[in-house]
Amino acid sequence: MESKEFIDREIDAIMQKAWGAFRIYSKYTHKEKKAFLYAIADELENSGDELIKTCMAETNLPEARLKNEKGRTIFQLRSYADHCENGTWLDARIDTAISDRVPPKPDIRKMNVPLGPVVVFGPSNFPFAYSTAGGDTASALAAGCPVVVKAHSGHLKTSEMVSDIIKKAAGRMKMPEGIFSHVYFPSHYVGEALVKHPYTKAVGFTGSVEVGTLLLKWGNECKDPIPVFAEMGSVNPVFLMPGKIKESAVETAKMYAASITLGVGQFCTNPGIIIGTEGRDLDIFLSSLGEEIRKIAPAKMLHKKIAASFTNLLERILLEKGVSVLAVSEMEKCDICGIPTIATVSSEEFLKNPKLHEEIFGPYSLVVQCKSVDEYSLIARYMEGQLTCTMMATADDMKMHGDLIEDIKLLCGRFIVNGVPTGVEVCLSMQHGGPFPATTDGRFSSVGGDAIKRFVRPLAFQNWPDEMLPDELKNENPLNIYRTINNALTRDKV
Amino acid sequence: MESKEFIDREIDAIMQKAWGAFRIYSKYTHKEKKAFLYAIADELENSGDELIKTCMAETNLPEARLKNEKGRTIFQLRSYADHCENGTWLDARIDTAISDRVPPKPDIRKMNVPLGPVVVFGPSNFPFAYSTAGGDTASALAAGCPVVVKAHSGHLKTSEMVSDIIKKAAGRMKMPEGIFSHVYFPSHYVGEALVKHPYTKAVGFTGSVEVGTLLLKWGNECKDPIPVFAEMGSVNPVFLMPGKIKESAVETAKMYAASITLGVGQFCTNPGIIIGTEGRDLDIFLSSLGEEIRKIAPAKMLHKKIAASFTNLLERILLEKGVSVLAVSEMEKCDICGIPTIATVSSEEFLKNPKLHEEIFGPYSLVVQCKSVDEYSLIARYMEGQLTCTMMATADDMKMHGDLIEDIKLLCGRFIVNGVPTGVEVCLSMQHGGPFPATTDGRFSSVGGDAIKRFVRPLAFQNWPDEMLPDELKNENPLNIYRTINNALTRDKV
Numbered sequence: 001m002e003s004k005e006f007i008d009r010e011i012d013a014i015m016q017k018a019w020g021a022f023r024i025y026s027k028y029t030h031k032e033k034k035a036f037l038y039a040i041a042d043e044l045e046n047s048g049d050e051l052i053k054t055c056m057a058e059t060n061l062p063e064a065r066l067k068n069e070k071g072r073t074i075f076q077l078r079s080y081a082d083h084c085e086n087g088t089w090l091d092a093r094i095d096t097a098i099s100d101r102v103p104p105k106p107d108i109r110k111m112n113v114p115l116g117p118v119v120v121f122g123p124s125n126f127p128f129a130y131s132t133a134g135g136d137t138a139s140a141l142a143a144g145c146p147v148v149v150k151a152h153s154g155h156l157k158t159s160e161m162v163s164d165i166i167k168k169a170a171g172r173m174k175m176p177e178g179i180f181s182h183v184y185f186p187s188h189y190v191g192e193a194l195v196k197h198p199y200t201k202a203v204g205f206t207g208s209v210e211v212g213t214l215l216l217k218w219g220n221e222c223k224d225p226i227p228v229f230a231e232m233g234s235v236n237p238v239f240l241m242p243g244k245i246k247e248s249a250v251e252t253a254k255m256y257a258a259s260i261t262l263g264v265g266q267f268c269t270n271p272g273i274i275i276g277t278e279g280r281d282l283d284i285f286l287s288s289l290g291e292e293i294r295k296i297a298p299a300k301m302l303h304k305k306i307a308a309s310f311t312n313l314l315e316r317i318l319l320e321k322g323v324s325v326l327a328v329s330e331m332e333k334c335d336i337c338g339i340p341t342i343a344t345v346s347s348e349e350f351l352k353n354p355k356l357h358e359e360i361f362g363p364y365s366l367v368v369q370c371k372s373v374d375e376y377s378l379i380a381r382y383m384e385g386q387l388t389c390t391m392m393a394t395a396d397d398m399k400m401h402g403d404l405i406e407d408i409k410l411l412c413g414r415f416i417v418n419g420v421p422t423g424v425e426v427c428l429s430m431q432h433g434g435p436f437p438a439t440t441d442g443r444f445s446s447v448g449g450d451a452i453k454r455f456v457r458p459l460a461f462q463n464w465p466d467e468m469l470p471d472e473l474k475n476e477n478p479l480n481i482y483r484t485i486n487n488a489l490t491r492d493k494v
Numbered sequence: 495m496e497s498k499e500f501i502d503r504e505i506d507a508i509m510q511k512a513w514g515a516f517r518i519y520s521k522y523t524h525k526e527k528k529a530f531l532y533a534i535a536d537e538l539e540n541s542g543d544e545l546i547k548t549c550m551a552e553t554n555l556p557e558a559r560l561k562n563e564k565g566r567t568i569f570q571l572r573s574y575a576d577h578c579e580n581g582t583w584l585d586a587r588i589d590t591a592i593s594d595r596v597p598p599k600p601d602i603r604k605m606n607v608p609l610g611p612v613v614v615f616g617p618s619n620f621p622f623a624y625s626t627a628g629g630d631t632a633s634a635l636a637a638g639c640p641v642v643v644k645a646h647s648g649h650l651k652t653s654e655m656v657s658d659i660i661k662k663a664a665g666r667m668k669m670p671e672g673i674f675s676h677v678y679f680p681s682h683y684v685g686e687a688l689v690k691h692p693y694t695k696a697v698g699f700t701g702s703v704e705v706g707t708l709l710l711k712w713g714n715e716c717k718d719p720i721p722v723f724a725e726m727g728s729v730n731p732v733f734l735m736p737g738k739i740k741e742s743a744v745e746t747a748k749m750y751a752a753s754i755t756l757g758v759g760q761f762c763t764n765p766g767i768i769i770g771t772e773g774r775d776l777d778i779f780l781s782s783l784g785e786e787i788r789k790i791a792p793a794k795m796l797h798k799k800i801a802a803s804f805t806n807l808l809e810r811i812l813l814e815k816g817v818s819v820l821a822v823s824e825m826e827k828c829d830i831c832g833i834p835t836i837a838t839v840s841s842e843e844f845l846k847n848p849k850l851h852e853e854i855f856g857p858y859s860l861v862v863q864c865k866s867v868d869e870y871s872l873i874a875r876y877m878e879g880q881l882t883c884t885m886m887a888t889a890d891d892m893k894m895h896g897d898l899i900e901d902i903k904l905l906c907g908r909f910i911v912n913g914v915p916t917g918v919e920v921c922l923s924m925q926h927g928g929p930f931p932a933t934t935d936g937r938f939s940s941v942g943g944d945a946i947k948r949f950v951r952p953l954a955f956q957n958w959p960d961e962m963l964p965d966e967l968k969n970e971n972p973l974n975i976y977r978t979i980n981n982a983l984t985r986d987k988v
Contacts, residue, residue, distance in 0.1 A: 023900065088978065093923035093944075106913060108923040113903065220714050224879065224930040227937070385718065398962050405962075406517065409607065414954040417962075419600060428978055429587035429602040431954035436718040443721070443951040449981075450587075450952070457937040458944070460908040460925035468892050468899075468911075482983050484582065484922055487943075489976050489983070 002185060007193050010185070014148060015199040017178030018117035021146040022199075024176040026114050028144070029471070030085045030479070032173075037081035037141055039169035040133055041074045047165055055127050055158040060300040060336070065263065066128070073128040076426055077138045083449035084142035087481035088428065089456065092472050094485045094494060097463075106463045109473040112456035114144030115227075116201030119194045121215070123206035124154040124302050125266045130446075131155065132162035132182065136204030136229075139451035141179075145201070148181045150194060154303055156184065191215070196222055202455055204446070205230040206268070209359075209437050216440045229454050230440040231433065234387035235272035235359050236421040239376055239408065240285065241397035242277055244418070249285040252392055256365070257292030257340075259420035264299045264338040265363030266306070269388055269421040272359055274367045275347075275379055286367065289342060290327030297331035298339040301362065307336040310362035314341060317366075320356060322349030326367065338362040347375045351382055373401065380407040385435025385442065388414045388421040411435065413442055496679060501687050504679070508642060509693040511672030512611035515640040516693075518670040520608050522638070523965070524579045524973070526667075531575035531635055533663035534627055535568045541659055549621050549652040554794040554830070559757065560622070567622040570920055571632045577943035578636035581975035582922065583950065586966050588979045588988060591957075600957045603967040606950035608638030609721075610695030613688045615709070617700035618648040618796050619760045624940075625649065626656035626676065630698030630723075633945035635673075639695070642675045644688060648797055650678065685709070690716055696949050698940065699724040700762070703853075703931050710934045723948050724934040725927065727853050728881035729766035730915040733870055733902065734779065735891035736771055738912070743779040746886055750859070751786030751834075753914035758793045758832040759857030760800070763882055763915040766853055768861045769841075769873055780861065783836055784821030791825035792833040795856065801830035804856035808835060811860075814850060816843030820861065832856040841869045845876055867895065874901040879929025879936065882908045882915040905929065907936055 002010075025033075052066050059066075083089060090111045098105035118140035122131030129135065137147045151159040163182035170179050183190060195203055195218040203226065205215050212230030219228035238256070245252065259271055276282040301307040318325060322345050329340040340363040347370040350356050356366060370376065380389075389412040391398070391405070398405065398417070409415060413434030424432055430448035433439040439446070444454045461469055471478050475494040482491055496504075519527075546560050553560075577583060584605045592599035612634035616625030623629065631641045645653035657676035664673050677684060689697055689712040697720065699709050706724030713722035732750070739746065753765055770776040795801040812819060816839050823834040834857040841864040844850050850860060864870065874883075883906040885892070885899070892899065892911070903909060907928030918926055924942035927933040933940070938948045955963055965972050969988040976985055 027900070082981075086981070088981075091944075095919070095921040095923040103917065105919060105921075106910075106917075108908075108919060108921060110923040110925050116904075216719070225710070225934070395959055395962070398959070406521070409953060410610075413952070414602075414956055415958075416600075416956040417958050419957045423597065423600075425589070425599060425602060427589040427599075427602060428981060429589040429604040429954060431604050431952045433952075435951075440719070445952065450585075457929075458907070458925045458927075458939060459903060460923060462908055462910040463913045464909075464911050465889055465892070468889070487576075487580070487582075487922060 002187060004189055007185060007187060007189055011190065011193040011197055014181045014183065015117060015197040018146040018148055018181060019199040021176040021178035022116050025146060025179055026144045030087065033142060033144065034081040034085045036169065036173045036175055037077045037084070037138060039173045040166050041077035043165045043169045044070065044133060045074050051158065051161050054161060055155060058155040058158055059127050059302050061302070069126065069128045072426065073133055076129065076135055077133065079426055080138045080142040080449060080452060083428070083452060087472065087479065088449055089143070089452040090472055090481060091458065092481060092483035094473060094483055096486060096494060108460055108462045109464070109469065110458050110460040111470065111472045113459045115455050115457055116145060117199055118145045118147050118202045118204060118455055119200050120147055120149045121191065121203070121205040121207065122149065122152045124152055124306065126206070127155040127158050128162070130206045132159045133166055135446055135451055140204065140455045143452045143455035145455045146179045148183060148194065150183045150191060153186055192218055195219055198223065200226060202226055203228040204454070206446070208232060212440060227454070228440055229444055229446060231268060231446050232437055232439060233268040233359050233361070234434065234438045235357060236269055236386055236388045236390070237273040237275060237383060238271045238390040238392065240274065240276040240282070241391060241393035241401065242281065242373055243394035243397040244392045245276065245281045245285055247394060249281050250288045253285045253288035254292055255420055257289055257296065259422045260365045261296045261340045261363040262422050264301050266302060266361060267422050269424060271390065271421055272365055273357070274365055275376055276367060276369060277373050278369050278371060282369065286326055286344070293327040293340045293342050294330045296329055296340045298329050298333050298337035300334060300336055301338045304336050306361065307338060310338050310360065313360045314362070314364055317356065317360060318343060320353060322346055323356070342367065344369055347371065347379065351378060357383055377404050377407045380404065380411055383411060385438045386412040387432065387434045387438045388412055388416060390416040390419065390421055392418055413438065496681060498683055501679060501681060501683055505684065505687040505691055508675045508677065509611060509691040512640040512642055512675060513693040515670040515672035516610050519640060519673055520638045524581065527636060527638065528575040528579045530663065530667045530669055531571045531578070531632060533667045534660050535571035537659045537663045538564065538627060539568050545652065545655050548655060549649060552649040552652055553621050553796050555796070563620065563622045566920065567627055570623065570629055571627065573920055574632045574636040574943060574946060577922070577946060581966065581973065582943055583637070583946040584966055584975060585952065586975060586977035588967060588977055590980060590988060602954055602956045603958070603963065604952050604954040605964065605966045607953045609949050609951055610639060611693055612639045612641050612696045612698060612949055613694050614641055614643045615685065615697070615699040615701065616643065616646045618646055618800065620700070621649040621652050622656070624700045626653045627660055629940055629945055634698065634949045637946045637949035639949045640673045642677060642688065644677045644685060647680055686712055689713055692717065694720060696720055697722040698948070700940070702726060706934060721948070722934055723938055723940060725762060725940050726931055726933060727762040727855070728928065728932045729851060729853050730763055730880055730882045730884070731767040731769060731877060732765045732884040732886065734768060734770040734776070735885060735887035735895065736775065736867055737888040737891040738886045739770065739775045739779055741888060743775050744782045747779045747782035748786055749914055751783055751790065753916045754859045755790045755834045755857040756916050758795050760796060760855060761916050763918060765884065765915055766859055767851070768859055769870055770861060770863060771867050772863050772865060776863065780820060780838070787821040787834045787836050788824045790823055790834045792823050792827050792831035794828060794830055795832045798830050800855065801832060804832050804854065807854045808856070808858055811850065811854060812837060814847060816840055817850070836861065838863055841865065841873065845872060851877055871898050871901045874898065874905055877905060879932045880906040881926065881928045881932045882906055882910060884910040884913065884915055886912055907932065
């Protein structure tokens with residue numbers, strides 16, 4: 001293990017370079033930043049089979065899934081590049097002078113500017129889309145911030161290969177040295193040194209509540225506290241409303257059996273809690289869900305540790321008072337596998353036992369059986385912040401339960417009706433970020449074009465000569481972006 | 495002094511009411527919220543002389559200033575109400591479904607929703623504009639959040655009278671009970687109990703670094719950490735560029751003598767540090783500044799404590815190595831007065847002594863004399879985050895010092911050219927918030943329509959039936975607001 005002094009020195013050298021790059025890169029035009037992101041996307045698209053093979057070996061994820069995830073990563077890079085150029089994230093505001101007012105009103109103009117170097121910690125479960133060239137990296141680069149990625153120990157070789165791809169693109173596009181760095185040292189202290197370096201201006205993280213809250217603590221301990229955007233997962237409660245479940249218990253059960261086991265349940269949007277009302281319709285749902293789950297084959301999880309953790313947590317949760325197993329996969333087991341499992345518990349026991357609310361990362365869901373739908377609000381109010389909540393409901397269900405809908409809104413960042421929470425669309429309207437502890441800051445999204453907004457702050461220019469203003473704020477509007485001029489949104493010149 | 499248990503009980507009762515009000519108020523239309531803010535503004539406008547007289551007695555501020563500040567407060571209430579209605583702060587986004595994509599793309603829509611009850615701590619120096627019915631209260635109410643104000647001990651009676659005005663407006667507009675509460679208890683623990691109550695969802699504060707960082711610490715200690723927006727002041731460095739000072743040393747000196755002593759220097763935007771280059775032009779500036787300052791009469795500060803603190807800090811700072819007095823007011827002294835004072839120091843001593851960078855709240859400025867303009871960047875890089883920075887510069891000065899301009903941009907939230915930092919315009923382009931420790935979160939502004947954004951978070955609606963969506967996101971766009979539909983900003987229907 002390296003000494004703290006050695007690590008401090010190495011990290012300082014990396015952050016000095018990142019800061020140097022920031023001073024140059026923050027002045028690049030949006031077109032130039034877009035071209036860089038497209039270059040990374042192109043290099044990634046043209047990368048050979050070796051990358052996918054390496055990643056398969058490191059993560060146990062199947063080829064089709066990884067190819068898909070690589071495609072998503074390429075799409076993200078291009079999508080955030082497009083947003084970078086069209087200026088959605090700039091929030092340009094102009095108020096023109098009124099010289100004959102008493103006192104005279106000055107000319108003031110405001111836009112978002114990049115924060116500075118961003119340190120990214122990726123998760124184990126998305127070796128491409130939320131790792132080295134993933135959403136955090138893409139949105140930070142789009143904002144004008146250099147990126148330092150700490151490689152995830154679960155896919156070091158993949159991370160290094162992707163890092164090489166980014167560096168190749170950076171070289172080709174003549175980016176400043178330090179625009180992207182990749183840190184390998186497998187030491188816990190490296191994370192702390194990275195977060196607390198004075199040139200680190202923000203942190204992006206996807207992973208566990210334990211690590212996320214530690215990063216948040218480090219961020220708050222900085223001499224100048226920095227924002228830490230940690231996406232820490234969720235149990236994504238699903239509320240089965242009586243009308244809907246009467247209509248389509250079997251269809252819903254099939255849909256959820258697939259969602260619960262998608263990617264061996266290794267998604268932060270995995271539906272971990274399903275809330276239903278006792279009775280004939282729920283019985284049909286449960287019986288159908290059980291039938292489906294028994295037919296779904298266990299599959300390899302990302303790592304031995306993750307599989308062991310899933311098995312241990314599951315064993316323990318099934319021993320909790322009132323919890324009983326509904327169904328377990330009856331298909332062939334394999335080494336380091338996640339075995340699809342559904343358990344049930346009464347709402348009474350659920351409300352008494354906070355352990356039952358915790359995320360179990362893997363293909364598992366707990367069905368909470370209520371005496372009546374009136375208990376749903378109690379449950380919603382009792383739960384912690386969530387990335388998503390879902391309501392399976394007819395129009396009448398929704399109309400009859402307006403208060404419950406309001407309770408659920410308070411609980412989550414994304415509220416789905418008649419769908420599944422897995423599958424996080426990359427688009428501007430996506431909100432991937434919910435109240436704590438789903439994320440450290442539910443005011444921001446780590447997916448979609450608005451992810452760029454995590455890495456900027458507003459800067460106002462008062463009484464500047466037009467020629468010295470950034471292009472975004474010049475009278476002529478040379479970038480042809482939307483700006484709010486004297487309270488009216490427009491693409492007009494001043 | 496009340497016991498902690500008593501305070502906890504009282505605060506809990508207040509926050510329970512605020513939460514109850516939130517559940518109702520968050521569903522009000524923007525028109526209704528606007529009408530409420532206008533009603534407060536109207537009541538304040540119609541309030542009698544008694545309010546101004548009470549405030550004069552409590553704060554030593556002169557009548558004209560307080561009438562002006564009351565006017566500003568009324569303007570803020572109406573301005574944020576208008577922004578509330580026009581939806582600048584909603585960031586509505588719509589991505590429509592593509593059902594024949596593989597996999598199908600769902601319909602997703604997103605908008606900002608209110609966080610919940612906001613606790614406001616006002617400052618001593620703005621008994622109206624940043625206190626009980628001030629900017630934090632107005633922007634929180636505009637966002638849809640109930641407000642709990644902890645009265646400032648420096649103007650308790652004024653605060654109570656303004657609270658009554660708000661309550662009268664709330665009654666007239668039939669607002670839910672708990673929409674606004676006013677807390678008097680003069681206990682330190684009250685602040686902590688308010689911040690840490692689980693129904694408190696954000697904090698607005700204006701005041702000292704000491705109290706602001708304490709509130710931030712409490713906010714981070716909450717079970718679910720909450721945002722704390724503390725505006726903690728600044729020394730607002732002014733960079734005198736050679737070309738400009740050659741052109742207009744005397745004019746600049748006069749302008750700054752007025753700015754330094756405005757409101758007895760009791761503004762967070764008071765120019766506390768002026769950076770110049772030794773030579774004949776700076777000598778003219780200094781001589782003229784000294785002449786002006788000697789003629790400006792000392793005036794009563796807000797409170798005995800503030801005056802004593804100013805005198806003590808000033809005495810101490812003038813004993814620091816290399817600091818010499820340039821000028822002190824020669825006009826008649828008075829009790830609890832702030833005496834206008836200018837000191838000078840060499841850049842060499844300034845860069846060695848962090849004490850010289852600290853804010854001294856009152857009519858005082860320190861002129862830092864550099865050997866050449868090349869030292870300005872050193873100074874800019876050495877200083878802490880600022881609300882504002884100012885450059886007195888000709889067009890040529892700006893063109894010749896692009897790197898310095900970039901250094902200054904990194905330092906502040908608002909960058910003024912050829913003006914003074916005092917006078918914070920209430921408009922959408924205003925950024926009143928700079929890097930730490932000027933504020934706890936330089937990504938937000940406490941002045942202007944964007945102040946509303948401090949108290950909201952995005953919520954995404956996936957696959958919702960149109961009739962159940964909030965009006966902001968319905969196909970028909972009944973509120974006629976701007977929305978970004980499939981990446982294009984528009985007021986069109988879907």
